[in-house]
Amino acid sequence: MFKTLAFLLAATTPHFGAPADPNLVKAWDRSIPPDGTGLPPGKGSVSEGLAIYTEKCVMCHGVNGVGKPADQLTGGVGSLATANPVKTVSSFWPYATTLFDYIRRAMPVTSPHSLSDHEAYALTAYILSIDGIVKKDAVLDAKSLPKVKMPNRDGFIDAYGATKR
Amino acid sequence: MTNKIAPSRRKFLTTALAGAGAAATVPLAAKADEYITPSMTVPGKAFTPYGMPSGHEDVKRLLRPPGISPGTGGSLSPIESLEGMITPSGLHFERHHNGVPDIDIKAHKFLIHGLVDKPLEFTIASLDRYPRISRMHFVECGGNSGANAGAPEPPQLTAGGIHGLISCSEWTGVKLGMLLDEAGVKPEGKWILAESADSAGMSRSIPLKEAHEQGILVLFQNGERIRPEQGYPLRLLMPGWEGNLNVKWLHRIKVTAGPTMTKDETSKYTQSLKNGKANQFNFIQPPKSIITKPSGMMTMNGPGYYEISGITWSGHGKIAKVEISFDGGSTWTDAEMPGPVFPQCVTRFRLPWEWDGKPLLLQSRATDEKGNVQPTRAVWKDRVSPVQFYQYNAIQTWQIGADNTVKNYYV
Numbered sequence: 030m031f032k033t034l035a036f037l038l039a040a041t042t043p044h045f046g047a048p049a050d051p052n053l054v055k056a057w058d059r060s061i062p063p064d065g066t067g068l069p070p071g072k073g074s075v076s077e078g079l080a081i082y083t084e085k086c087v088m089c090h091g092v093n094g095v096g097k098p099a100d101q102l103t104g105g106v107g108s109l110a111t112a113n114p115v116k117t118v119s120s121f122w123p124y125a126t127t128l129f130d131y132i133r134r135a136m137p138v139t140s141p142h143s144l145s146d147h148e149a150y151a152l153t154a155y156i157l158s159i160d161g162i163v164k165k166d167a168v169l170d171a172k173s174l175p176k177v178k179m180p181n182r183d184g185f186i187d188a189y190g191a192t193k194r
Numbered sequence: 195m196t197n198k199i200a201p202s203r204r205k206f207l208t209t210a211l212a213g214a215g216a217a218a219t220v221p222l223a224a225k226a227d228e229y230i231t232p233s234m235t236v237p238g239k240a241f242t243p244y245g246m247p248s249g250h251e252d253v254k255r256l257l258r259p260p261g262i263s264p265g266t267g268g269s270l271s272p273i274e275s276l277e278g279m280i281t282p283s284g285l286h287f288e289r290h291h292n293g294v295p296d297i298d299i300k301a302h303k304f305l306i307h308g309l310v311d312k313p314l315e316f317t318i319a320s321l322d323r324y325p326r327i328s329r330m331h332f333v334e335c336g337g338n339s340g341a342n343a344g345a346p347e348p349p350q351l352t353a354g355g356i357h358g359l360i361s362c363s364e365w366t367g368v369k370l371g372m373l374l375d376e377a378g379v380k381p382e383g384k385w386i387l388a389e390s391a392d393s394a395g396m397s398r399s400i401p402l403k404e405a406h407e408q409g410i411l412v413l414f415q416n417g418e419r420i421r422p423e424q425g426y427p428l429r430l431l432m433p434g435w436e437g438n439l440n441v442k443w444l445h446r447i448k449v450t451a452g453p454t455m456t457k458d459e460t461s462k463y464t465q466s467l468k469n470g471k472a473n474q475f476n477f478i479q480p481p482k483s484i485i486t487k488p489s490g491m492m493t494m495n496g497p498g499y500y501e502i503s504g505i506t507w508s509g510h511g512k513i514a515k516v517e518i519s520f521d522g523g524s525t526w527t528d529a530e531m532p533g534p535v536f537p538q539c540v541t542r543f544r545l546p547w548e549w550d551g552k553p554l555l556l557q558s559r560a561t562d563e564k565g566n567v568q569p570t571r572a573v574w575k576d577r578v579s580p581v582q583f584y585q586y587n588a589i590q591t592w593q594i595g596a597d598n599t600v601k602n603y604y605v
Contacts, residue, residue: 042372045323046306046314053315054307057446060387060397062454089262099262110470114581116461121472124455131457134395138263138292141393185464188473191401192452194384 061130065175068129071146072170075163078155081148085137093159094118099138103159106180119160123185125177129153129169150174255285256355265293268335270358273505274486279540280330281361283416288423289335289359291394291458295443299419299427302391304411308448311378318427321413324368329410330539332507334479335359335437336463340583342571342590348602353489356602357590360482360507362540363415363424365431370409374449379406383449387456388430391445398439399453400432404477408432411444434509434538435477436585438463466579479509480587481568483516483543483560494598497551502529503544508562512536515561516543522555522591522605523570529558537563549594555603556592571604 061067082090094102094117105115118128133149135141144152154169163169163177187193247253253276255269271287281287288294299318307313338359341349349356374386379402386405390396400409410431412420420426425442432439438458453459453475465473483506488494506513512535517526529543543558561567571588593603 042376043324044376045320046312046316046373046376047320049305049307049313049315053303053305054313057305057389058307058448059395060389060448060454060456062450062452109466109472109579110468112580114466114470114579116466116581118461122461124460127455127457127460130454131395134397135292135393135457138266138393141292141395184470185460185472185474187475188465189401189475189477191385191403191475194401194403 059130059134061126063124063126063175065126065171068126068171068174069146070171071150072168073147073149073151073154074168075151075154075158075165077147078151078153078158081144081152082155085144086152089138094156102156106160109181109184118156119162119180121181121184123179123182125153125157125162125169125174125179128156129174253285255288256352256358263292265290268337268359270354271361272352272354273358273360273484274353274489274492276486277503277542279362279505279534279542280416281363281540283363283418283421283424286333286361286363286415286421286424287335287359289337289437290392290423291396292392294422295392296422297391297427297443302427303445304428305446306373306377306449307446308387308450309380309383310374310449311380312376314373314377316373318413321368321411321428324372326366326368326413327410328364328366328414329431329433330362330364330536331431331433332360332362332479332538332540333431333437333440334361334482334507334509336476336479336584338437339482339586339588339590342588342602342604343575343583343586344581348604350490350602352491353484353486356490357482357484359437360505360540362505362507364417365410365412365420366414366417367410367412367429367431370411370430370447371406373411374402374406374447377449379449382451385450385453387446387448387450387454388439388441388444389446389448390441390443392443396438396441396443396458397454397456398441398459399450399456400435400439400477402449404432432477434479434511436463436479436509439477463584465584466582467577468579470579476585477509479507480585481508481510481513481560481562481566482506482587483513483558483568484590485518485556485558485592488556488594488600489592490600490602492600494549494594494600496598497549500547500549501544502547502556503542504529504558505540506531506543506558506560507538507540508560508564508566509538510566511538511563513541513560514563514565516541517559517561518545519557519559520554523557523559523589526559551596553596554594555605556594557589557605559589
């Protein structure tokens with residue numbers, strides 16, 4: 030009798046989690062991996078992005094994304110192996126999906142989650158257009174965004190080795 | 195306040211009595227009275243619901259100028275003023291990406307979803323019903339000690355001002371692996387994404403195997419509910435891993451096939467090398483040791499006896515050895531580690547020392563149980579990009595002068 034009970038106690042875990050509310054999962058699951066899974070409907074153009082940038086971003090990130098007081102977004106492409114590396118979205122970030130993801134979850138810093146998906150696409154397009162990573166007439170959406178090749182796409186080494194498992 | 199007023203009042207009363215003639219007639223008693231301190235003669239203060247340090251103490255976190263929002267940036271633990279191995283919860287360093295959120299413990303929800311059989315949601319009340327474990331572990335920001343990595347001239351700061359993004363606590367919580375098992379991870383699930391409920395949406399990817407084996411969902415810090423600055427009401431702890439991975443204000447874990455490549459694991463917290471490439475997923479904090487006594491900005495008391503003391507830790511396991519050099523790294527002497535020595539935990543080292551008053555270069559060098567050794571600054575700098583500052587663990591040098599000064603120094 031005791032033996033059976035001890036076995037049950039050892040083998041069972043509490044299971045106090047409730048089935049996840051699908052609406053909660055949908056609302057929170059906004060992370061976008063490099064293959065673009067989960068990108069929302071909608072689209073945004075470079076010119077629309079410039080207008081939004083001028084209204085909501087330029088005060089921190091500067092004209093053309095030159096930075097100060099917030100991070101420098103543009104420039105520095107090709108500088109990483111020099112004596113004066115300049116790490117920016119353009120020069121360093123390996124995936125365009127990360128830019129969309131971060132804008133949508135954390136920007137602008139005073140009111141995160143205030144931008145629409147449309148605005149996040151447009152801002153991503155505009156920022157990537159400054160150094161010519163996308164063309165001036167580019168429109169980004171769920172299909173085109175993951176296809177953008179960032180200049181430093183192959184600049185990272187998996188130091189831990191877990192991506193190969 | 196009463197505490198501060200009482201001594202002067204008492205002194206005044208004593209003097210008044212003495213003036214009235216008591217001292218003149220009984221001089222011995224009056225003289226003895228001078229040695230009776232106010233604390234011996236006045237009833238002490240009443241009980242308090244939550245104790246605070248003495249009003250005579252002024253040990254505080256060092257606040258860095260804020261970044262783009264008031265809560266963006268960090269505050270440093272004053273390690274030069276602390277002892278032992280545990281950091282008081284109110285002095286644990288802070289690193290936030292958009293401030294400390296105010297989260298209602300009753301409303302907070304924690305989600306496990308993605309590549310699982312049964313997506314689950316938990317309240318803190320439901321997590322509180324799980325079996326708990328308690329562990330003592332350090333948390334160190336990946337950017338700790340970066341001041342010495344970047345500045346061409348050694349910045350003249352305190353030990354905490356340079357290296358204060360390290361703290362150590364007793365953490366209590368639930369094993370993440372147990373909850374992942376309850377959700378049932380699908381075979382294609384190889385990574386997790388851990389996400390914060392803060393306004394930066396701080397999120398990091400961690401390999402599933404290690405998250406399952408080592409991850410702790412922390413509910414308590416040093417015996418009480420985890421502090422807001424440390425992730426109240428729920429934090430992920432990956433013992434010994436880079437601070438940024440220990441996601442605070444945790445509200446979501448998504449099981450994924452690969453890393454999500456978030457902002458903080460690509461553009462930040464990667465290690466840029468000289469050839470322009472960057473090492474990514476530098477999960478484990480390398481060994482480090484810092485002599486906190488004596489340390490930068492302190493003043494020596496002239497020649498004579500000192501106890502050298504400091505803190506050491508490694509994300510790879512226990513600290514095996516700390517050595518002290520008095521000559522800038524030419525010769526080394528083993529320091530004492532009286533214990534306890536726990537894995538992925540701050541360990542205190544000590545060494546009695548007689549200073550002859552001559553100038554010298556004081557250093558400590560840690561070796562962990564896996565054989566990892568702290569490098570010199572030159573060796574560390576040699577492999578990385580000039581702008582690289584994450585995971586700087588080079589040997590710290592304090593220059594002690596004949597004028598009793600203690601300065602930060604590059605050998």
